[in-house]
Amino acid sequence: MEYHLDNRVVLSTEREHKNLYSWSIKEFDKNGKQIGGDQIPWEWSLNFEVIELTSTYGVQIKAGDNISDEEDRTQTVEITEALHGKLRPSVEMRRAGAYSLFGTQRRIEHFGLFIYKMAGDRQQYCRLWGSPSYTSEWDFENVIEPDSVQIYVYLPPEKFDQLMTLVKLPVATGVVVRLSGVSGFYSEWSPSIRTDRIKILANSKDQRLQNPEQLAFDPPALGYVQEFQIFFRQDLPLTVNRAAPPPL
Numbered sequence: 232m233e234y235h236l237d238n239r240v241v242l243s244t245e246r247e248h249k250n251l252y253s254w255s256i257k258e259f260d261k262n263g264k265q266i267g268g269d270q271i272p273w274e275w276s277l278n279f280e281v282i283e284l285t286s287t288y289g290v291q292i293k294a295g296d297n298i299s300d301e302e303d304r305t306q307t308v309e310i311t312e313a314l315h316g317k318l319r320p321s322v323e324m325r326r327a328g329a330y331s332l333f334g335t336q337r338r339i340e341h342f343g344l345f346i347y348k349m350a351g352d353r354q355q356y357c358r359l360w361g362s363p364s365y366t367s368e369w370d371f372e373n374v375i376e377p378d379s380v381q382i383y384v385y386l387p388p389e390k391f392d393q394l395m396t397l398v399k400l401p402v403a404t405g406v407v408v409r410l411s412g413v414s415g416f417y418s419e420w421s422p423s424i425r426t427d428r429i430k431i432l433a434n435s436k437d438q439r440l441q442n443p444e445q446l447a448f449d450p451p452a453l454g455y456v457q458e459f460q461i462f463f464r465q466d467l468p469l470t471v472n473r474a475a476p477p478p479l
Contacts, residue, residue, distance in 0.1 A: 232365050232366070232367045233365055233366045233367075234334075234362075234363050234364070234365045234437055234438070234439075235335070235363060235364040235365060235366070236334035236335060236363060236438065236439060237260075237261070237334065237335055237336065238258050238259060238260055238261075238266060238333075238334050238335065238336070239258070239259040239260075239334075239439075239441065240256060240257070240258055240259075240333045240334050240438055240439060240440045240441065241256070241257045241258075241259065241440070241441045241442075241443065242254065242256055242440055242441065242442045242444070242446055242450055243255060243256075243257050243443075243444065244444060244446065245257075246269050247268060247269050247420075248269075248420055251420055252269070252271045252420060254271075254446065254450075255269035255270055255271050256269075256270045256271075256333060256417060256430070256432065256440070256450060257269060257270070258270070258333060258334070258430070266336070267419065267428075267430075268419040268420070269419065269420065270333075270417035270418065270419060270430045271417060271418070271419075271420055272414075272416070272417055272450075272451055273413070273416045273417055273418040273426060273429060274411075274412055275411070275424045275425070275426075276409055276410065276411040276424075276458075277320070277321075277328065277409070277410050277411075277413070277416070277429070278320075278321035278407055278408070278409050279318040279319065279320055279321055279342060279407065279408045279409075279410070280318065280319050280320075280321050280405070280406070280407060280408075281316050281317070281318055281344065281405075281406035281407065281408060281461075282316075282317050282318065282319055283316055283317040284314060284315075284316040284344075284398065284406060285314070285315045285316070286312070286313070286314055286395065286398055286399070287311075287312070287313050287314075287315060288310070288311070288312055289310070289311040289312075290308065290309070290310055290311075291308070291309045291311060292306055292307070292308050292309075293306065293307050293309070294306045309350075311348075312348050312391065312395065313345065313346065313347050313348070314344070314345070314346040314394070314395075314398065315343070315344070315345055315346075316343070316344035316345075316346075316406075317342065317343060317344070318342035318343070318344055318382075318408060319342060320342075321407065328426065328427050328428065328429055329427060329428050329429070330342075330380070330429045330431060331378070331429075331430060331431070332361065332362075332363045332378055332430070332431045332432075332433060332438065333417075333430055333431065333432050333438050333440070334363060334438045334439065335363055335364070335378065337364070337378055339378045339379065339380060339431070340377065340378070341377050341378065341379035341380070342379070342380050342381075342382075343379065343380070343381040343382065344381075344382045344384070344408060345381060345382065345383050345384070346384040346385075346386065346391070346394065347383070347384070347385050347386070347391075348385075348386060348387075348388055348391040348392075349385045349386060349387055349388070349391075354387075355384075355385055355386050355387055355390065356384075356385055357382065357383070357384045357385075357456040357459040358382075358383050358454055358455070358456065359380065359381070359382055359383070359410075359413060359414075359415065359453040359454060359455075359456055360380070360381045360383065360433070360453060360454075361378075361379060361380040361381065361415070361431055361433035361434075361453045362376070362378070362379060362433055362434070362437065363378055363433065363437065363438060364376060364377050364378045380431065380433075380453070382408070382410070382456075382459070384459060394461075397463050398463075403463040403464060403465055404464060404465055404466040405463075405464040405466070406461065406462065406463050406464065407461070407462045407464065408459070408460070408461050408462075409458075409459075409460040409461075409462070410456055410458070410459060410460075411456075411457050411458035411460075412455075412456065412457025412458055413453075413455075413456050413457070414451040414452065414453065414454050414455040414456070415431055415432045415433060415451055415452045415453035415454065416429050416430075416431060417429065417430045417431070417432065418430065431453065432450060432451070432452045432453065433452060433453045434452055434453070435449060435450070435452055
């Protein structure tokens with residue numbers, strides 16, 4: 232597997248604002264010039280618009296393999312349900328945020344959302360996964376995968392069913408996803424709680440993060456999400472309020 236990376240990525244304690252953060256991730260072009268400012272973990276909220284949402288249903292029948300006679304094997308039936316969506320960054324302030332992975336300056340165009348109904352008593356959780364573009368061989372052909380970030384949400388059955396009732400009703404005119412406290416999201420230091428540029432560390436090894444100072448910690452990478460929210464919006468035309476006001 233060959234990752235498509237252009238820039239050198241370095242973990243460093245050399246920093247512009249020494250009293251504000253103790254370390255950062257720096258990115259350098261092929262000529263050794265730093266690209267942008269020091270990148271530090273971004274802890275505030277970020278919004279995404281859901282531009283496509285699909286519900287899927289499936290039936291899976293599995294036979295046990297502990298009985299030699301095929302007719303006596305116990306079969307289990309499982310009904311699967313899931314939501315798959317495509318996202319794009321919401322407009323923050325004057326323009327939509329630009330997301331790119333460390334090691335590249337390419338804008339990420341592929342954001343995915345996967346919501347599953349959990350089986351058993353497992354606890355609900357949300358995780359993020361991402362990868363820079365890479366080339367791999369599949370069935371004797373070279374396949375190029377784009378830069379991507381995927382959100383995976385697992386819900387207990389009763390909460391998943393509540394969510395599906397909202398999806399099935401033909402009333403939503405917009406859906407927004409909000410993420411807060413995402414491990415692996417970085418931006419330049421700012422006194423504001425908004426940013427229009429996010430760098431992403433999906434995997435230190437895959438993105439060839441260098442640690443020349445031999446710092447004894449691993450910087451946060453994609454995975455943990457402190458808070459996941461999804462909002463369904465319905466816009467109703469209020470024609471009665473659009474009428475011209477009566478004359479004075």
